[in-house]
Amino acid sequence: MPIRVPDTLPAAETLTREGVAVMRETDAVRQDIRPLQIGLLNLMPNKIRTETQLARLIGASPLQVELTLVRVGGHQPKNTSAEHLISFYQTWEEIRERKFDGFIVTGAPVEQMPFEEVTYWDELVGIFDWTRTNVHSPFYICWGAMAAAWHFHRLPKYHLDQKAFGVFRQRNLAQASPFLSGFSDDFLIPVSRWTEVRREDVLARPALDMLVDCEKTGPCLLQDAARRSLYMFNHVEYDSFSLKEEYERDVSQGLPIAVPHNYFPGDDPARPPLNRWRSHAHLLFGNWINQTYQTTPFALDEIGRQVTTAI
Template sequence: MPIRIPEQLPAQNVLLGENIFTMESNRAANQDIRPLKVGILNLMPNKIETEVQLLRLLSNTPLQIDVDFIRIDSQAPKNTPQSHMDAFYHDFSQVADKKYDGLIVTGAPLALLKYEDVKYWDTMTTILEWAQRHVNSTLYLCWAAHAAMYHFYNFTRTLRKEKFSGVFEHKVNDPHNELLRGFDPVFYAPHSRYGHIDTANYNSVDGLHVVAESEEVGAYIVASEDKRMVFVTGHPEYDADTLGDEYFRDVKAGQTPSIPKNYFTDNDPTKPPIVRWRSHGSLFFTNWLNYYVYQTTPYDLNQLAEKSQPKR
């Protein structure tokens, strides 16, 4: 799929080096097609790394996509140059009047904070409500998935003493759900989180379905019947080294983290990781774009209907 991204975005060279098709704006403008409008609310501190991970996964369909990177506040990020933010990111206020076919809200390193203690929580809830009116289908990842469940359904996550960290086996609960089309009955996905919401809580909400889960770490993919909201509690976008980088970062900081499960060869941190989640991660994003976004979104985004409010 040609992703239309801003010229000079650092991710472009990385993706081209991986033989992934990207398209600059001038070339895309000459194609007689309406591209999908996808916003990415990037809450991760290392913006550039997350950009590459997500753009890589958005690259595997014949659809053309226009991507807007959105920032939630103006505070300078810890691990990303301010010049990068100024060049490639929109303040939410700059896109608040726009409508999008799809929106991705990333995770955030806020595991141990109460939601109301998050500095941008008020803005986050504004965006959650805005998405109900302005976005055809929203994909919430990890922390964002739990935050949305809290805001819309009043489910408070449990904070575990030991982090779910590793690559875990999952099973397909609903093989007929289009998000899982082409999935093997059993597949693997990375998790890196302290927060947890019991599967029974998801299942108690009318109109939500746990379509994939793990015996070890619980619900993984939860989707609404109307396809307007998808909650993913793990990280299908992670690079091969991401879990390892997190582990070694914590060790270097003097912490004693558990070795990520089923990740390093022989569970030995001196050996390379075993990568076995990328194919399903790519397929998941492709299915979301096709069946939950492209097949359901109106050609004229001004005709996008407001989603009925979730039942709290």
């Protein structure tokens, strides 16, 4: 089954060219089927690129998925047109009465700020708490994962002296986890952050299971099994040229940045990078969607009826 997106969403044309099955809204309404409801709270500055990256992974599922694009209402992005936001995004206030099978919260370029100093922190805390009652399975990514892990589990973040930047080898610590079904014992994932969480802090929190770890960049993927929540601290969703664009941006601005680790062939920025994480990105999102489908109530109204005590 294809992913269901608005008829004129720019990502739809890109995904169609790539061979991803896309169903337009006008066609989907004729099918008598309950699609999985997936919300995407997009906190990244380039919203079109991020929504395309994530829709690409969600759209590879054999299930029909309806993607709802969400933004915080208290922040006006500088890199996305108001027309695009009005046409394709809803604020959290506009969708807060809805229930979702899955809900993704992306990273954001605010990781070096204390959480409480982010301008939309209070609204984001409200969204995090809302996921406890209105979302069956949340999926937090990069800064979104650090922010949620801090809010729910008081898992601290630490500033790095140098940016963790490149493609790093990860270790599969939970081969029996359904979220890692089909994963290799080790594999590569892009990393791009100035902060980290630490193993000893994760191990001190029994509610969190460490599924994937990296010797050089620390914990990668955590699970809160009681809440069916995943915390991904790296950018598994990145496409082939995301790190290249970040590197060239920082070089052009005269910022201190090293060549991304293990990314360009021969560490030569003049050579096109090789994507060596695509298959595991698809595996992770496919497994998450499959687990969500297997465990979510058929009736959306039943989501959140049985709520355990928050950590």
